[in-house]
Amino acid sequence: MRIKIHVWRQSNRTDRGEMKSYDLEGLSPDMSFLEMMDQLNEKLTGNGEEPVAFDHDCREGVCGSCSMVINGEAHGPKSETTTCQLYMRHFEDGAEVFVEPWRARSFPVVRDLVVDRSAFDRIIQAGGFVSNHSGPKPEPNSIPIEPGIAETALDAASCIGCGACVAACPNGSAMLFTAAKSAHLGMLPQGQTERFDRAKDMVDKMESEGFGSCRNYAECEAQCPKGISIAFIGRLNADYLKATMIEPIDRRGKMHAQ
Amino acid sequence: MNRLAAIYSSNLGKKVIAAVTGLILFGFIAGHVAGNLKVFTGSTPDGLPHIDEYAHFLREVGVPLVPHNMVIWSARIVLLLAVIMHIAVVIQLAMQSAEARPIGYVKTKRKMASPAALYMMFSGGLIAFFIVFHLLHFTVGALPLGEFQEGEVYRNLHSSFSADYWYVSLFYIITMVVIGLHLNHGLWSLFQTLGLDNPDRNKIIRLGSTVTTVLIIAGFIAIPLAFLTGQMPPVEEAYQAIAPPNH
Structure with a gap:
């Protein structure tokens, strides 16, 4: 041909x-x-x-x-x-x-078709990790995880970080990547500790890297080679909102009576 | 206050502001169409169209607990702030998103993004123009498009939506369709932005948004359409008191 x-x-x-x-x-x-x-x-x-x-x-x-x-x-x-x-x-x-x-x-x-995707690495560095000490290899079933949740976390973890979501988004937003990388940790027990800090830090980093904002077109989901759902974006929105609006800022402060 | 500043300083937070203000404006539109439908319910026995009675009621809500016009002006201030914030954050987001892709594609193909979603800025711009036009037309009465008597809503509607001013009706109907497109995306989108949508509810939220939008827009369009096609009672009849029955 x-x-x-x-x-x-x-x-x-x-x-x-x-x-x-x-x-x-x-x-x-x-x-x-x-x-x-x-x-x-x-x-x-x-x-x-x-x-x-x-x-x-x-x-x-x-x-x-x-x-x-x-x-x-x-x-x-x-x-x-x-x-x-x-x-x-x-x-x-x-x-x-x-x-x-x-x-x-x-x-x-x-050069030509090669782009520098290190902005994604910096988003991961901002919070896309679990800093709990993993210790010696644990007994596999020592932390129970509901199979449905484990599967959903795996769906998020199937993100290969290629950047198609950014390329496809009419606004050049990296929300699908950030949401997937935040959710595949934040849905599992090991990732709960830093769940809200992670959401906030990764979103703040994504924004400071100059990506556009999500307008809920779902074009990223349609063009993602792994078909990752925008449900994870909704989840990140909720986590970010909770991190910013609800999570205590002054956890250990004194209070006075009146 | 620190938290509100934190929300406003991030793009995701600005989207939340757009969603919440959008919800407030949606609430207004839903109430507006419900009130407007009183145009179809006729007149009181002493010759006051229900829509005029309703307009008067809006100025007197809460009296004597609160002064005359207090509730309507409070609502107007809240709505004005909501409109300003909605437009301000959306323009900031659009400008920032335009910068996120300085060089565009030669070829673009959309698999999922709906026209309603892609043209939200266009529909929003038309709505902003319409709000000013509509207030000048039916609230201030400053436009030479039909008769205007303050408080006589039915008379004003009958005149402006008459066949003499067919282009006024046409403009209202077209604008309502555009508002419908804006609402159809916006109503669902605010659930997603607030993190309230998920695959279990997605279908019902989207269907609910579409059905709500269609009902609201059909209600609005019915009014100019009914006047334009001569289905509504003439002004004299609407304002005529029914003679008390002889005993």
């Missing part, structure tokens, strides 16, 4: 960048999208041009490295699928394919 591919080319962080078009022929429908990109790069290298830089690692849909907006959708047209698990058979022969990097001020383009 053949396609016409339009790719964002930008040589470094300060370059203005532009869309460039290439014709590719002799593709197999069984090629993955990234293999097609490899083929494009073979061709460009053969012509003495710079290959297209793009992030990839495991190529089996679990690492969260690949990051392309394909025809206006994060990770392309197939729902709950990362770019690396997208195949050329999902496109028509002769199709025009637009490939762009994640677009967000907090995800600056490093």
Whole structure:
């Protein structure tokens, strides 16, 4: 099969960048999208041009490295699928394919399709952890957890941190990522201790990183390669509200009678 | 106060302010449509349309415990503050969100976001304009769109929504549809923002928001539509006292 591919080319962080078009022929429908990109790069290298830089690692849909907006959708047209698990058979022969990097001020383009996602790392550093000492390996059933809650926490934990939610959100908000990373700890007994501080610290960090605010479009859920639900955003909203409005500030203060 | 400042200083908190003020404004709209429907219930035996009686009642609520006009002005102040806060936080959020994506996409495809959600700023802008227009039209009587007699609500409605001013009715009806779109997203959205929605309730909250919106908007639209199509009793009839029965 053949396609016409339009790719964002930008040589470094300060370059203005532009869309460039290439014709590719002799593709197999069984090629993955990234293999097609490899083929494009073979061709460009053969012509003495710079290959297209793009992030990839495991190529089996679990690492969260690949990051392309394909025809206006994060990770392309197939729902709950990362770019690396997208195949050329999902496109028509002769199709025009637009490939762009994640677009967000907090995800600056490093080169071509590679963006700097370290803002996500800083959100995790702000509170996406449990600081209880884990001690020696405990007896597995020593802390009872309701299976439904454990499964829901696992749903949140299936976030691979790829950033598709930010790329898909009309406002460039990172709420789905922050909510998932806050919920997969905050739903479990081990994560209760810091639950409200975690919600507040992670949201405050997310906002200071310059992500937009959530407008409840649910576009993130629709384009998330793991299909993570905006129910976690509602949960984060509730936790944040409780952390800000209800949790005591002066826990140990003295009081006077009147 | 520290907590309110903390809420206001964060974007998530600003959304909460938008949700709570939106809920207040929704409460007003629900009360407004209920009152408006009195236009269809006729007149008192001494020739006072129920809608005029209701308008008078709004000025006299709580009298003699509180002074004349006290309750209506308190409500107006609360609503004005709610509108100002709603608009102020939403503009701040929109500006901040616009900065979050300085370079847009060549191709954009939406899988889930509804037009109502995507155009909330547009519908909100039209509503803000409509509020000013509507107050000038039926509260102050400063617009040359039909007759205006203070306190004679039925007469004013009959005149402004007559076929002579068909474009007034048209504008009201179109605006009501836009308010409906705004409400349909906003009503559900406030539950999500306050963290009250979850998968167990999602369907019922969304259905409830849509049904409430449709009922409210149908109630509002019925009024200009009924006058425009000549379904309503003429002014003289509405203000005519029924002669006491002869004994």
